[in-house]
Amino acid sequence: MADMSDRQTLxxxxxxxxxxxxxxxxxxxGVMIAIHLTIKDDEPTLPKPTNxxxxxxxxxxxxxxxxxxxNVIAPNxxxxxxxxxxFNRAYSQFAMCAPSRNSFLTSRRPDTLHLYDTRSYWRTxxxxxxxxxxxxxxxxxxxxxxxxxxxxxxxxxxxxxxxxSWSEKPYRPSTxxxxxxxxxxxxxxxxxxxxxxxxxxxxxxxxxLPDLQSNAQAIEFLQNYSDPTLRSxxxxxFLAVGxxxxxxxxxxxxxxxxxxxxxxxxPNRYKxxxxxxxxxxxxxxxxxxxxxxKLNVSFPFGPLPDDFQKLARIGYYASISYIDDLIxxxxxxxxxxxxxxxxxxxxxxxxxWSLGEHQEWAKYSNFDDVVRVPLFVSIPKATDxxxxxxxxxxxxxxxxxxxxxxxxxxxxxxxxxxPTLTDVMHLPTPxxxxxxxGSSVFCTEGRSFKPLIQHVIAEQNYIEKFSWKKAAFSQYPxxxxxxxxxxxxxxxxxxxxxxxTMKTKQYRYTEWIHFSPDTFQGNWSILYAQELYDHYRxxxxxxxxxxxxENEKLVKQLSKQLQKGWRSSVPSR
Numbered sequence: 426m427a428d429m430s431d432r433q434t435l436x437x438x439x440x441x442x443x444x445x446x447x448x449x450x451x452x453x454x455g456v457m458i459a460i461h462l463t464i465k466d467d468e469p470t471l472p473k474p475t476n477x478x479x480x481x482x483x484x485x486x487x488x489x490x491x492x493x494x495x496n497v498i499a500p501n502x503x504x505x506x507x508x509x510x511x512f513n514r515a516y517s518q519f520a521m522c523a524p525s526r527n528s529f530l531t532s533r534r535p536d537t538l539h540l541y542d543t544r545s546y547w548r549t550x551x552x553x554x555x556x557x558x559x560x561x562x563x564x565x566x567x568x569x570x571x572x573x574x575x576x577x578x579x580x581x582x583x584x585x586x587x588x589x590s591w592s593e594k595p596y597r598p599s600t601x602x603x604x605x606x607x608x609x610x611x612x613x614x615x616x617x618x619x620x621x622x623x624x625x626x627x628x629x630x631x632x633x634l635p636d637l638q639s640n641a642q643a644i645e646f647l648q649n650y651s652d653p654t655l656r657s658x659x660x661x662x663f664l665a666v667g668x669x670x671x672x673x674x675x676x677x678x679x680x681x682x683x684x685x686x687x688x689x690x691x692p693n694r695y696k697x698x699x700x701x702x703x704x705x706x707x708x709x710x711x712x713x714x715x716x717x718x719k720l721n722v723s724f725p726f727g728p729l730p731d732d733f734q735k736l737a738r739i740g741y742y743a744s745i746s747y748i749d750d751l752i753x754x755x756x757x758x759x760x761x762x763x764x765x766x767x768x769x770x771x772x773x774x775x776x777x778w779s780l781g782e783h784q785e786w787a788k789y790s791n792f793d794d795v796v797r798v799p800l801f802v803s804i805p806k807a808t809d810x811x812x813x814x815x816x817x818x819x820x821x822x823x824x825x826x827x828x829x830x831x832x833x834x835x836x837x838x839x840x841x842x843x844p845t846l847t848d849v850m851h852l853p854t855p856x857x858x859x860x861x862x863g864s865s866v867f868c869t870e871g872r873s874f875k876p877l878i879q880h881v882i883a884e885q886n887y888i889e890k891f892s893w894k895k896a897a898f899s900q901y902p903x904x905x906x907x908x909x910x911x912x913x914x915x916x917x918x919x920x921x922x923x924x925x926t927m928k929t930k931q932y933r934y935t936e937w938i939h940f941s942p943d944t945f946q947g948n949w950s951i952l953y954a955q956e957l958y959d960h961y962r963x964x965x966x967x968x969x970x971x972x973x974x975e976n977e978k979l980v981k982q983l984s985k986q987l988q989k990g991w992r993s994s995v996p997s998r
């Protein structure tokens with residue numbers, strides 16, 4: 426935490442002087458003037474960064490030390506957190522890659538984009554909506570995509586939305602084509618398509634891995650762009666770097682396995698009490714892996730054996746440590762090239778991932794484990810006061826301590842990123858979308874949280890009453906009320922039910938209702954199931970209390986709020 430003198434450099438101070446003059450004619454003829462001074466903090470001024478580094482980690486839940494996870498070893502992300510504001514309650518709008526990424530990159534919610542699978546491109550399906558990188562490009566930034574930013578394929582126009590969003594052709598590592606190949610060594614000497622897949626990098630195709638390639642490309646970009654003789658234009662940059670791990674399979678350099686000689690089971694590894702069947706994700710993509718198929722786990726609820734649960738959890742955490750090492754190299758390069766002092770950094774995941782909690786694996790649901798994401802925002806000379814320069818910390822050989830990050834428990838959503846980045850960077854900020862959102866190419870269904878950043882930095886000194894979001898919203902579809910083979914990833918034509926979820930300060934409330942894939946609308950009058958979890962008493966969402974008689978009035982209130990949607994839960998501008 427910055428001391429008072431540091432914080433004052435971030436503030437504009439205004440002096441309100443109320444002068445009450447009492448003129449007393451004294452015997453001596455003197456005059457006394459009484460002056461009452463009231464000092465009030467004005468809004469703190471955020472320094473305007475020059476560049477943006479936008480980091481997205483695939484399937485990353487808040488499994489980080491900064492969020493209280495004691496299992497993980499990720500010192501480089503902890504280093505970034507110490508220079509950032511940490512958002513403790515940041516939520517994805519959809520727990521699947523393509524819908525989530527298109528949502529936060531356009532600042533439109535899934536129902537507006539009509540995207541619930543991977544097969545439609547918003548520009549041809551609903552409207553030629555401006556994206557976050559496109560807006561920066563149109564306002565003089567050199568925009569670059571490296572790794573996984575958009576989900577590849579039809580949902581991003583088969584070319585990662587190039588050339589609309591990017592100044593140069595997006596970089597996809599050549600080895601990503603081996604993502605699902607049989608490359609995992611087994612005890613009998615064969616290669617398999619396993620879930621758990623530590624590898625010798627030198628034995629892999631092209632002797633490398635996708636994230637190693639992406640990181641090298643990002644580092645090369647920073648090095649070249651810092652050299653006036655090598656860069657083709659003198660523009661600020663918007664560099665988006667997307668890491669593929671810890672998305673399955675858990676394929677990582679095997680040395681990171683040594684960081685985790687043991688691993689506890691999830692403490693709440695059982696199916697929740699009164700969880701409706703429609704809410705269940707049968708983790709079909711996990712079941713399809715060769716090592717999982719050998720376990721002969723019953724469908725759809727059968728739990729994985731304890732030993733394999735531990736192994737799968739090690740795979741997830743080892744993958745995070747692998748990515749952390751790469752992020753450390755990237756941050757060190759940002760420092761070495763001189764860009765760290767004027768580059769805003771945003772770090773997040775597209776959604777989370779279940780690691781055995783509730784007997785669940787993967788994503789594809791509305792549980793907190795899969796819709797809550799880490800989110801750090803670092804602004805030079807604002808959030809990083811007294812911070813040490815970035816350096817690469819060896820994950821395998823070094824232990825470090827960093828001070829706690831600035832943080833907030835206020836609700837934020839990934840659709841808020843677009844208006845926030847434009848706001849902080851002093852670019853035109855998109856207005857709220859009209860009710861007919863598809864009619865506007867430049868608008869937001871989120872809210873800039875720049876005021877929240879200012880509020881946190883100012884330590885709540887300058888705002889007496891701070892008004893913020895009342896709720897965050899997510900959703901997930903199902904093809905049927907009971908789990909089946911396509912419950913995880915139903916195609917649009919097969920969707921019959923939508924689970925609409927709302928997070929408030931205290932509750933998670935979900936309604937599973939009838940949904941039409943033809944009109945892209947739900948019917949609130951056809952209700953399949955409800956879920957209610959009280960986070961004050963049940964933070965891990967283990968007990969669905971929607972049917973308890975004493976909660977009848979509360980459920981009605983939350984149902985009304987959910988049906989009103991996001992517009993009723995954002996503060997006025």
